[in-house]
Amino acid sequence: MAIRMTLRSRLSALWDNLRTSFWFVPTLMAVGAFLAWIALQGADARLRLSESDGAGLIYSGGPDGAWELLSVVAASMITVTGVTFSITIVALVLASQQFGPFLLRDFMRDTGNQVVLGTFIATFLFCLLTLGIIRGSGGSAYVPRLCVSTAMLLTIASLGVLIFFIHHVANFIQTHNILWVVSADLQQAVDCLFPEPIGRCAGASLDRTLPETVESEAGTVLSKGYGYIKVIDEEILMKTAVEHDLVVRLEVRPGAFIGEGDGIASVWPKASLNAEVEKATNDSVVLASNPTAAQDVEFIMNQMVEMAVRALSPGINDPFTAMNSIDLLGQGLRRVAGREIPSPVRLARDGRPRVITVGATFPELLDCAFDQIRHYGRSSVPVLRRIAATLGSIASHVVREEDRQALTRHVHLLREAGCEGVPEPAGRAEVEKACSAALEALTITRAIGGAHDA
Known part of the structure; x- marks a missing residue:
């Protein structure tokens, strides 16, 4: 019989698509605005509130005033939405030239941005629907006062959301905040994939x-x-x-x-x-059409690596961003180092091996994290020192000898990069000192590990 993708995997893939889209949350909010309008206009039809009934938050004006008010609000909402997001996209495109195209994906995935867009669209739709049921002066004049009052409240809420959005975007495009978001994704991915959650290993x-x-x-x-x-x-x-x-x-x-x-x-x-x-x-x-974070730790690590590599380019020359990336990459590797790497062999219920997978190992993730940064930062003493310090700090978390050997190999590669890339003797001495400290940390952890094994 034909086998289709299991419900769990389909839902996982669908959710990843939805959370990185700019239409899902705004669509839900637009549907919510439509349902709220249906309920409120039904209540208006039953209550038939007059101008004398208007008090407090209830609109007390006539149909002409309601029409003009909602027309202005609807036109303003669609204008604010277009202008705000156009300016924001321009700012993000400029920022992505420094940080990489992953920034746009993270911006689209951000729930706050989706809610802002949804609020503007929901307010516009609610005002538009309410305009359609307002009748002019005369005996048949009708003003849905609850709907108009709700539209006014939505307008006030939209102003607050606009202020939040400007503040949020200004914070979002700051380097350390972007790195922190990606780092949180990395920690979550490590927790999910190490150990392997499916079947018995x-x-x-x-x-x-x-x-x-x-x-x-x-x-x-x-x-x-x-x-x-x-x-x-x-x-x-x-x-x-x-x-x-x-x-x-x-x-x-x-x-x-x-x-x-x-x-x-x-x-x-x-x-x-x-x-x-x-x-x-x-x-x-x-x-x-593009790699995603689902089941792929290296994709998330590459986001931070790309930010570090771009920061080290001669046109930007920002070693601090590179060092921040190194710190957070090191945190992710510490988490992996202390986990049991799942066996690639999956057993069926009868205990027989049935599926052999290909998973990322700690040495491979170590290469992914530091190979490119070391290559492009070989002339920067602070960057090389930070990598050495990070390798030394990871040493205390490793439990497998092959992982220690991978760390040792990276320290030696770092030492060679410093000797070849750093022109000043004093700078080379600093790199050598940092590498020696990392090797000493590895020696200590190897001795401790050997004592535990004995």
Whole structure:
């Protein structure tokens, strides 16, 4: 039978699309304004309030005044919405030239910005609907006083929202606030993906239970589309493997780009590879036009790396932004270092290995975080010193020897970068001192780890 993407994965992908869109929350607020207008105009029709009934917050003017008031408000709302967001987009485009295009995505995802746009649109729609039921002077004159009063309250609220929006955008485009938002995403992603939440992970001893002929007798599943891998649904793969008595080994992971016809998985035994298995495997790999944070820690880290690299360019020359990025990248790596890296082998309920995944390891994340920053910041003593200090601080959190070796390798690479890139002898000495301190921290943690193992 055909297998579709599970509800959980579909909802996860849908929610990621909705939270980064500029239409979802404003649409909900516009629908809410429409429903509120229906309820209030019904109450107006039943109560039939007159001018003498108007008091306090209830509008007490005539139809001409109500018409002029709502006309001005409606025209103002649509004008303010267009002008405000046009100016904001220009400011963000200029800021994105310094911080990278990820800034625009974070701006669109921000709930406060979506609520501001929704408030303006909801106020405009409410005023427009109310204008349609106001009747002029004479015996048939009618003013929906509750609706007009509500429109006035929405107008006042819109002024407050406008003030908030200006303040919010001014704060949003500040470097440290952008980095803090991305860092929070990184912490959340680490908590979600380490340890792996789906299924049971096989330990190192169970990895040897894989058939010896998996490598030589496996068939390849080719991609039917192209794009960046957004989500991989392991539940589909597990269900397919169990139903067809297969072992499925993924050749790709979230965030990678695959072309049409590229191999995405190997299936053993090859004789069981059929059209149904190919379709289910392709269905499990959700493609998008751009990488996203879903299941992809490296994508989030690359946002901070890009900000650091751009800050180190000669045209900007802002080492402080680069150092802030290094600090927050280090915090994310500390979190990963203390976590158990899930085994790539997924077991079915009967304990047999069925799915082999491709996940990010600590050394790979370490390379992602510091390779480019070290390369482009090789002439900046403060940046190199900050990387060395960060590597030394991560050392106290690692529990695996291969992770310590990766940290040691990065310290040596940092030392070489300082020797080659820093022209002043005093600067090279500072970098050497920082690297020596990091190596000393690694030596201490290795000794402590060896004592614990003993």
